[in-house]
Amino acid sequence: MFRSRRLHLVVVLLAASVAAAQQMSDQEIESKVNALVQKMTIEEKAGQLTQMGLTPQSSELARQGRVGSFLGVLGAKQVNDVQRGVMEHSRLKVPLLFGYDVIHGYRTVFPVPLASAGSFDMPLLEQAERIAAKEATASGVKWVFAPMVDIARDPRWGRIVEGAGEDPYLGSQVAAAKVRGFQGKNMADRDSVVACAKHYVAYGAVEGGRDYNTVDMSERLLREVYLPPFHAAVNAGVGTLMSAFNDLNGIPGVANHHTLTDILRNEWNFRGFVVSDWGAVHELLAHGTAADDAQATLEALKAGVDMDMVDGAYQSIPELVKSGKLPMSVVDEAVRRVLRVKFEAGLFDHPYADPAREATDILTPENRETARKLAQESMVLLENKGDLLPLKKNETVAVIGPLADDKASQLGPWAGDGQAKDAVTPLEGIAAKIGKEHVLYAKGVDIPGFEHGVGAGVVAPAPPSATGVVGQESGKPANIDDAVKAATQADVAVLFVGELAGMTGEASSRATLDLPGDQRKLIDAVVATGKPVMLVLESGRPLDLSWAPAQVPAIMQAWFPGVEAGNAIADVLFGDVSPSGRLAVSWPRSVGQIPVYYNHNNTGRPAAPDRWHTGYLDMTSQPLYPFGYGLSYTKFTYRDLKAEFTNARIATKGNHQGTLHVTAEVQNSGNREATEVVQLYVRDRVAPTSRPVRELKGFERVRLGPGESKTVSFSVQEHDLGSYDPEMHWIVPPGTYDVWVAPDSVTGIHGTFELK
Ligand code: BGC
Numbered sequence: 238m239f240r241s242r243r244l245h246l247v248v249v250l251l252a253a254s255v256a257a258a259q260q261m262s263d264q265e266i267e268s269k270v271n272a273l274v275q276k277m278t279i280e281e282k283a284g285q286l287t288q289m290g291l292t293p294q295s296s297e298l299a300r301q302g303r304v305g306s307f308l309g310v311l312g313a314k315q316v317n318d319v320q321r322g323v324m325e326h327s328r329l330k331v332p333l334l335f336g337y338d339v340i341h342g343y344r345t346v347f348p349v350p351l352a353s354a355g356s357f358d359m360p361l362l363e364q365a366e367r368i369a370a371k372e373a374t375a376s377g378v379k380w381v382f383a384p385m386v387d388i389a390r391d392p393r394w395g396r397i398v399e400g401a402g403e404d405p406y407l408g409s410q411v412a413a414a415k416v417r418g419f420q421g422k423n424m425a426d427r428d429s430v431v432a433c434a435k436h437y438v439a440y441g442a443v444e445g446g447r448d449y450n451t452v453d454m455s456e457r458l459l460r461e462v463y464l465p466p467f468h469a470a471v472n473a474g475v476g477t478l479m480s481a482f483n484d485l486n487g488i489p490g491v492a493n494h495h496t497l498t499d500i501l502r503n504e505w506n507f508r509g510f511v512v513s514d515w516g517a518v519h520e521l522l523a524h525g526t527a528a529d530d531a532q533a534t535l536e537a538l539k540a541g542v543d544m545d546m547v548d549g550a551y552q553s554i555p556e557l558v559k560s561g562k563l564p565m566s567v568v569d570e571a572v573r574r575v576l577r578v579k580f581e582a583g584l585f586d587h588p589y590a591d592p593a594r595e596a597t598d599i600l601t602p603e604n605r606e607t608a609r610k611l612a613q614e615s616m617v618l619l620e621n622k623g624d625l626l627p628l629k630k631n632e633t634v635a636v637i638g639p640l641a642d643d644k645a646s647q648l649g650p651w652a653g654d655g656q657a658k659d660a661v662t663p664l665e666g667i668a669a670k671i672g673k674e675h676v677l678y679a680k681g682v683d684i685p686g687f688e689h690g691v692g693a694g695v696v697a698p699a700p701p702s703a704t705g706v707v708g709q710e711s712g713k714p715a716n717i718d719d720a721v722k723a724a725t726q727a728d729v730a731v732l733f734v735g736e737l738a739g740m741t742g743e744a745s746s747r748a749t750l751d752l753p754g755d756q757r758k759l760i761d762a763v764v765a766t767g768k769p770v771m772l773v774l775e776s777g778r779p780l781d782l783s784w785a786p787a788q789v790p791a792i793m794q795a796w797f798p799g800v801e802a803g804n805a806i807a808d809v810l811f812g813d814v815s816p817s818g819r820l821a822v823s824w825p826r827s828v829g830q831i832p833v834y835y836n837h838n839n840t841g842r843p844a845a846p847d848r849w850h851t852g853y854l855d856m857t858s859q860p861l862y863p864f865g866y867g868l869s870y871t872k873f874t875y876r877d878l879k880a881e882f883t884n885a886r887i888a889t890k891g892n893h894q895g896t897l898h899v900t901a902e903v904q905n906s907g908n909r910e911a912t913e914v915v916q917l918y919v920r921d922r923v924a925p926t927s928r929p930v931r932e933l934k935g936f937e938r939v940r941l942g943p944g945e946s947k948t949v950s951f952s953v954q955e956h957d958l959g960s961y962d963p964e965m966h967w968i969v970p971p972g973t974y975d976v977w978v979a980p981d982s983v984t985g986i987h988g989t990f991e992l993k
Pocket of ligand 1: 308382
């Protein structure tokens with residue numbers, strides 16, 4: 238006993254000293270970086286600034302020290318083989334950094350980011366990224382191109398699915414939580430990755446929602462809405478950023494000195510490195526700001542893009558330096574940034590992945606459990622008339638629709654190394670929950686792809702599940718009659734409709750938000766049976782549902798829930814879990830309303846029921862469902878709001894040190910335990926510029942038993958109540974502010990406070 242304790246102590250001490258040895262001080266890193274840079278030839282420097290895909294040629298270049306990073310190389314063995322080429326053959330043995338898109342999980346696929354942001358559960362998001370980092374590193378990936386933190390107000394844009402929605406405050410919280418999760422306590426830990434906040438910046442505001450498009454935006458909108466999540470990621474210590482494809486006010490993302498250097502480096506003191514997006518340096522030729530790759534390289538490098546992704550443009554660096562067009566100091570600074578991250582990531586100590594971890598760390602039951610929990614929390618109950626939900630476990634359920642047993646689409650786009658065969662479909666989840674004998678299945682219709690392809694990142698299709706459930710067999714053409722028959726024989730019909738996974742994501746924007754194909758016809762036919770019908774919508778964006786509330790009593794937005802989709806959906810549908818997800822994006826009634834977002838400014842003629850001229854003649858300006866909205870199986874009552882601003886006397890001009898304190902009582906006035914996402918909104922009534930009608934400033938998930946109540950409290954620092962004045966200085970205007978504690982962005986209880 239005594240001996241084993243001593244042994245334990247020795248092990249602990251040893252582990253601590255190893256950890257200390259691994260954590261080089263900043264100073265040590267700087268001197269190692271400088272020493273390396275001094276030894277490098279210009280070709281080796283250009284190599285560090287070059288990322289490539291793996292080919293026989295690029296792997297040979299790597300052995301010569303002419304490549305800094307690879308992307309898309311997966312699996313410990315393959316990664317180690319390529320790394321060995323560098324560590325054993327190159328002159329300076331600078332390890333490669335292996336990058337990959339781990340957007341919502343690596344092999345254990347979590348709900349798509351737009352969905353999981355709606356959980357408002359930051360610790361759980363952090364945990365999910367911890368798992369993603371652990372799985373990715375087990376497979377040799379040390380750098381993830383995530384989090385994607387682009388604010389988006391346009392659901393036509395396919396990439397809205399990859400981000401946290403429309404709100405800069407929520408977006409910033411999510412960005413920071415994800416960076417913490419990916420990078421862990423220390424990027425050098427074997428199970429941590431280097432994160433990459435992308436796409437810098439304003440990519441979410443592309444014109445018309447068309448991917449890669451132009452953005453023209455005021456400095457105010459940029460700083461108040463689109464930059465904050467990036468700033469939050471930088472403050473959370475993110476190792477890298479990726480520049481965006483789009484041009485901003487005429488300047489392409491890779492060539493924008495103002496955003497990449499003035500703001501990112503000089504204002505925010507970012508010390509990591511910036512990688513271009515895929516081929517974006519070369520794309521300066523198409524943008525028309527460069528005539529050739531050499532000019533493109535000059536523009537991008539000088540603006541502040543340190544590493545060039547895959548297009549090889551930075552191979553022109555040696556020539557540019559030799560001809561005197563590019564100062565060596567610019568190259569050296571970029572190289573230093575890349576090397577610094579490589580040291581901080583512990584790559585010089587541990588260049589190789591540990592192949593044993595692939596078998597133990599990936600797709601474990603615990604990882605799946607977290608995916609299930611996050612999926613449960615991400616689902617948003619949009620309608621539940623007559624309390625149709627939760628469904629009863631002893632009734633017969635007709636499970637209908639093209640997505641009910643589609644494995645690939647459960648994962649969503651950009652699904653990392655996700656495999657369709659790992660996914661639990663809704664049909665499987667429901668059958669597991671209530672027994673196969675209670676389930677009738679019919680696909681009803683197929684979802685056809687679009688003419689221009691279903692988009693990037695779609696995972697390989699898998700055969701539908703074999704649940705043994707009575708109904709349409711695979712291979713038989715889809716048929717609405719089967720669906721009608723199933724509904725007629727059942728007590729209730731649940732329709733799984735929406736989009737295929739590949740209909741959102743990169744290069745997957747849409748001009749309409751309609752349910753593709755014949756899905757509306759399917760819904761009409763099933764509704765006509767007279768049976769109670771509910772919709773479960775799976776999609777990566779809000780779709781046009783304006784017709785739906787009049788037709789069906791219950792609608793749940795499940796998004797693309799990930800590998801545990803079917804289990805999580807069944808947990809919520811049958812009431813084992815009460816839904817608590819909220820919309821991270823306003824849900825338009827029609828494409829014609831876009832952009833529609835909650836934190837808009839007031840106009841001189843604010844909308845009111847008796848004022849037709851404030852919006853459209855043929856439609857209200859209000860979205861179908863607002864940001865922050867989502868129902869529960871219970872009711873919550875809000876009362877007793879107290880708001881007070883306390884001014885710290887030490888505050889000096891330009892130094893905001895007061896705090897807003899808000900409390901309110903929230904009660905579960907129903908008869909089920911459930912979680913409420915309590916939201917804090919503020920409005921500055923009079924400021925030098927027109928301010929949004931509401932701005933989210935805090936939130937808390939509150940779990941309450943039947944009848945239970947809790948006083949929820951929020952504190953907001955004075956600085957965070959401010960805005961830019963007309964000269965773009967940050968100010969916190971004195972005066973009266975409105976404050977709401979609310980279940981969504983339009984209702985809630987109201988109060989005011991004075992900021993003196
Ligand atoms: C996307 C990025 C992604 C990169 C590498 C690009 O097309 O815009 O988000 O990280 O490819 O896969």
